[in-house]
Amino acid sequence: MLLNNGNFDLEEIHKAGVRQLCKWRSEWGLAKFRLYISKYQLPEALLKDFYKQYKLGNRGEWGKWITSN
Numbered sequence: 001m002l003l004n005n006g007n008f009d010l011e012e013i014h015k016a017g018v019r020q021l022c023k024w025r026s027e028w029g030l031a032k033f034r035l036y037i038s039k040y041q042l043p044e045a046l047l048k049d050f051y052k053q054y055k056l057g058n059r060g061e062w063g064k065w066i067t068s069n
Contacts, residue, residue, distance in 0.1 A: 014046065015065055021050040023060025 025033045037047075056066040 018049045019060045026059040
């Protein structure tokens with residue numbers, strides 16, 4: 001079990017993963033992206049946040065996280 005001992009931030013790691021998915025979706029197009037994610041069992045929270053961020057316009061820019069009201 002990993003514990004957050006100050007050397008890394010689990011929330012930031014999650015957000016970086018979401019941004020990477022957004023970037024790949026934007027660069028590859030829908031068909032290639034769907035094929036990629038179908039090969040892996042990605043965590044539901046990661047996919048949920050990806051869908052939300054992508055819908056809000058996040059395309060994987062460095063450090064970008066869009067909040068909705």
